[in-house]
Amino acid sequence: MQLEHRGPYFVPLYEPLPEDVRFYYDGKPLKLSLATEEIATFYAKMLDHEYTTKEIFQNNFFHDWRKEMTSEEQEIIKELDKCDFREIHKYFVDKNEARKALSKEEKQKLKEEADKIQEEYGYCILDGHREKIGNFKTEPPGLFRGRGEHPKMGMLKKRVMPEDVVINCSRDSKIPEPPEGHKWKEVRFDNTVTWLASWTENIQNTLKYIMLNPSSKLKGEKDWEKYEVARRLKDVVHTIRAQYRKDWESTEIKKRQRAVALYFIDKLALRAGNEKEEGETADTVGCCSLRVEHIQLHPRLDGQEHVVEFDFLGKDSIRYYNKVSVEKPVFKNLKLFMKNKDPTDDLFDQLTTTFLNKHLQHLMDGLTAKVFRTYNASITLQEQLKALTNPEDNVAGKLLSYNRANRAVAILCNHQRSVPKTFARSMQVLQEKIDAKKKQVEEAQAEVKKAEDEFNETKDAKAEANVEKKKKLLKRLEEQLARLNVQATDKEENKQIALGTSKLNYLDPRISVAWCKKFGIPIERIYNKTQREKFAWAIDMAGEDFEF
DNA sequence: CGACAGACTTGGGTAGACGTAT
DNA sequence: ATACGTCTACCCAAGTCTGTCG
Incomplete structure (x- = not known):
């Protein structure tokens, strides 16, 4: 058993605001201590989110913020309503804009820097194999949000320090160095677990782990x-x-x-x-x-x-x-x-x-109980694929059947998503296409009629050929219209359904691989690069006759 | 037992990369 | 070439389930 890695990558320390970006209390500018200012920026960044208007969020934030203030600051800052974060908010909005406007070269440079960090911290050696790590960075400090009506929303999630982190590696490996001037909380050599590092998070007081990427042999x-x-x-x-x-x-x-x-x-x-x-x-x-x-x-x-x-x-x-x-x-x-x-x-x-x-x-x-979810999801996919796939269909038609089978599973498992922000707009664009196509079909119908009338009058061969020509055009347009309608149906049916979770966690990939092999569908059409890496084991293993 | 800690899988949201239509 | 929509990678929260301890 060998496990060697560099330890987590720590997110950069807080950089103070420029002098001209100010916080105001009760209408007057107030210079904050570094720690207090950092927490203020967490709130300021969220200003245009709906949840900062929630009372629980505000109370939790203000309570935790005050705890970190100096006693002088505590004396002054007594009401959140009197705090004005707008200048700080604007500063970050502008900063974001500036980053987006960077030139291609500058963006490229940033990417290279990120790649270097990934290269250095993003991999480990497990039993002689270089494996990708899933999350190799510590989580940055910020305000906890949670999902739904969470009673802890707005609480301060503290910065993770090396002193909080437990390192797990093998005894014979090169033990990772903590950042300059720091120490690890502990280094242990536990080969009964799969994590590389862990720390306790301060909101729920639970452990967070650094683990391997789904593409790793262990996870596979x-x-x-x-x-x-x-x-x-x-x-x-x-x-x-x-x-x-x-x-x-x-x-x-x-x-x-x-x-x-x-x-x-x-x-x-x-x-x-x-x-x-x-x-x-x-x-x-x-x-x-x-x-x-x-x-x-x-x-x-x-x-x-x-x-x-x-x-x-x-x-x-x-x-x-x-x-x-x-x-x-x-x-x-x-x-x-x-x-x-x-x-x-x-x-x-x-x-x-x-x-x-x-x-x-x-x-x-x-x-256990959750095995039923996996079982029913996978068996449903297999049955639906059997029922829906028509061997006569072209690739697009078969893929539509695959999506429908996938969707049946997502509905069973209640995997929902919020309607995408661009949904109404893109649906409208599609509808306009459909309307335009309908009009074309109507025109083509009229053309056919006209040509037929002409043929009836003249009975000549040229007119007859023209009828055939117009009919052919009409048929093609009708097919295009049908395809657009299918697309619209598919889109509408998928509006609130999230397919990803079932695909990634519930559907035995060997069923999909077998289906692809059986019907000559390239695997790339159903699994993207990451998914192919995660399911490499199945792509290797499953033949076209695999049965779940 | 029941509470709790620990380890691992499952989950939706979103920023930004990416590809495509104009 | 650019604008725009879609897809992916990443984020990290929220579950499941097991083992231990009093």
């Missing part, structure tokens, strides 16, 4: 193992489903809750839903942490029976909204679990993820 092997576990689930999933159906009728409530939760995890690809510390993070839930207020039962709805309406915030505060017709015993059990409870009570009050996973472990070695 882990990825492969993950999909192999999911493939093993394929063999036993029918038994497991039979089992949880039986458990719906168990005399133990705890077992019933486990069986219903597992049904949701399997059918709807919900996350496990660990419990979280209240007040420390945004209020989000997964399966086991669902509360009564997150579901509504409809004995009948839109012509379906036993409909459960889900509405809750999941990971990253992404909304999960779904109406699902469930099997009758599930519906009955849910009614029972909700009886005499308040909206804020846990739906599965007897259930924890640990209890659920213990059970799963017993059903299959290595089985």
